[in-house]
Amino acid sequence: MDDDVAVERLRALIRVPTVSRDDSDMQDAAAFARFPQVLAELYPRIHTTLELEHLDGPGLLYRWRGRTTGDALILMAHWDVVPADEEGWTHEPFGAALTVTAEGERRVWGRGAIDDKGALAGILEAVDDLLAAGFVPENDVYLSFGGDEEVQGSAAERAVEVVHGRGVAVDFVLDEGGAVVQGQFPGVSEPTAVIGIAEKGIATIELRASEPGGHAAHPPRSGVTATTRLAHAIQRVSQPTPAVLPPTAYPMFAALASRARGSLGLAYRHPRLFRPVLLRALAAGSDEANALIRTTRVVTRLRGAAADNVLPEVATASVNMRIVVGSTLDAEVERIRRDIDDPRIAVRVVRGSDPGPVAPAEGRPWQRLVDALAVSHPEAVAVPYAMLGATDGRHFTRLTPAVYRFTPFELTKAELAGLHAIDESIRVDAYLRGIRFYRALLEGA
Template sequence: MTQAAGTGAAAEQEAAVERLRALLRFPTVSRIEPDATDWAAFDALLEALPGLYPRAHEVLDRELVAGRTALYRWPGREAGQPAVLLAHYDVVPADGEGWTHPPFAGEVTGEGTDRVVWGRGALDMKGVLASLLGAVERLAAQGFRPRHDVYLHFGHEEEIAGPAAPAVVSLLRSRGARPRLVLDEGGAVVEGILPGVRVPLAVVGVAEKGIATVVLRVSEPGGHAAMPPRVTATARLARAVARLDRHPHPARVDATMRRMLAAVAPHAGPPHRWVYENLRVTGRPLAALLARAGGVPAAFVRTTQAVTQLRGSAAPNVLAEDAAAAVNVRVAPGSTVEAAVGHIRRAVRDAGVAVEVVQATEPSAVSPAEGEVWNLLSATVAEVFPEAVVVPYVMLQASDSRHYCAISDGVYRFQPFDLTAEERATLHARDERIRVPTYLRALDFHAALLRRL
């Protein structure tokens, strides 16, 4: 590389970092209550994109769906099945309390390869949006055009599971689009998620769990707390929560998990390699072992349930007339919302506790971990992350991509970030941040992927 070329590459990288910082400064926090959302921040971000990515906006056609979800189309050179690459620019709240750097300042710390960009959305998921548009910006400057149409879907209400994503899918279906590849947030390049495996894994989601909000509700006569009955509403509710906690859903190694373990087996040390290679014998005890480990390993092998909210009376000296607990349920593929709710009812086993399903979505379809589209995606990962082993998995969270299963058989979930456990822990938490080399590598990944589409 000549000195001039090296200087040009450095300038491009610095410009890419500045664009990400600019996006992080928009406080695009989506909230369930529309009146509580600062829509001006969303509008300002959308208005800023053409100025931040001028070449990209010369080659992309943009329309807004459901008000503020941006759907871009990059026309291909010839007819064929399109691809859809997703990101969302709404973020979860961050008030700044306890943050090392303000969540909406886009501050940069460190030098050289140790530089870090701080801010809400750096990982989830303005970093992906910036790397996607940055890749188009780079390729457009080189005169590149994809073989087939490419859509960029940038959602504005993913964090609140709003109706915009289904509206985009409905729009594309009305136009006869059946994407060969859909790629959204999900797995990343990680280490230490499976016992005995020391190599980095590029975990690519081929499905995602269903999600349900289930409320346990107890109604009893109220009154003064100085004269409590033998069993109060809150006591009955607490008993139900304790029973639920003692009865987790059954664990099993499903077909996707088997593929994952088969892929990592050659890279595992003893005795784990033998365990992963002989799942016909070891499957059940392995599922039990992972379930007891808790956290990510347990979530891999079962439907999960977690009580996340509790509500009682409005005052400390008043008996609760209505006590409630919200249970967040993530339904594993192969199961159903109905089965998960049935398990909860059996665990609670109290006719005085009502079990109400407030919201529910079934697990997604499972996309193939083989074939042309999988191989295309795997080859791109191998080009940019040659140190990583590509493996399928079931995404534990929910994303907009699940709606695309209605029009595509190739829906995958992968963010091209190499992340430490500490960095992954900042998702939806304090001090969300991304290392500059990680972000720039994601830009390289998206440029490589676009060249294959």
């Protein structure tokens, strides 16, 4: 593999502004139409050898025929990205700038560098490299690339329907997810490769307050308006939910126990005995560690009056909720109602789903991930955990419970902070090591 060519192909993909929006009429339709064409131009060997289907959604489903059809491997990524306002960016978000520091560190900047065109390009580079070497997988390999993941679209569901309809036996699925990180877990200083064996449920909840409207010049003497009633509900719903140890915590602790120092190492080895200690440690750790042990609720949108001088008759808030593994959507909605404790606040589920099944953190599929990691990141320990965000992978649990969420890039806290924010970027060395992971994984297919 030519490293420089691999980097240039990633940059070319970032330059196509495939920004997903809730209102599809606001999308750049030409960019979405151009992206598959760019893939074909950049990777002609893949498009000559693999079978490609364009799915509604939009989605791209490649099939790499193996020597046998059973126990197929499915690798996933998405090629749509979230919006990026140029204000505040060090480099243009779709310029795909390549910078080099005085120390020689190369970095590619742009929306999608990590989430998720980096993974998509990494998969394709590994496949292309193996094709050039004449490699034929033992079992079929499918590449499922969705173009509407960021808006929870239907491309992934359509891919599942196609694969399921053909009766394909699936060994396991790998989608985006955790990364190789450092300092995320209390008591562990070495790098950890956090691999999602499940993901939290996701829901959008609407809080709705209704009060008489009128002119803002003479508000009610009580001070109670739709907005003040809603504000009180927002304060209550924004309080942390109780911390729990979900079922995914126990294999996570078992993996961490081999690397943890001091008393926390003892606690990781005996999580039931030291449950209060672990809950306090995770709650006081990083934001990500805290989110592992509870359902999170965040108000993301507010709506009120149509003008500055109007008392709104209706005020609404959108709550983004991520449901801890082991709980349910119904249980968490009921908790919201109890916490608000105001019958005049209507609570409505706009959309939502329960957490999915938990993939095994042992056995052949898990070991294949660990073996590939030993090639690309031998210094990291594989740690199973519950994915905090929602991925297209949740739809693939219909095919097999062995759905894993892992992006094989070593990422710093600053790089993680760039996801869905300004200055998303990836170090070239981290990207190239990710390609080695995908190649090692495919060689076991």
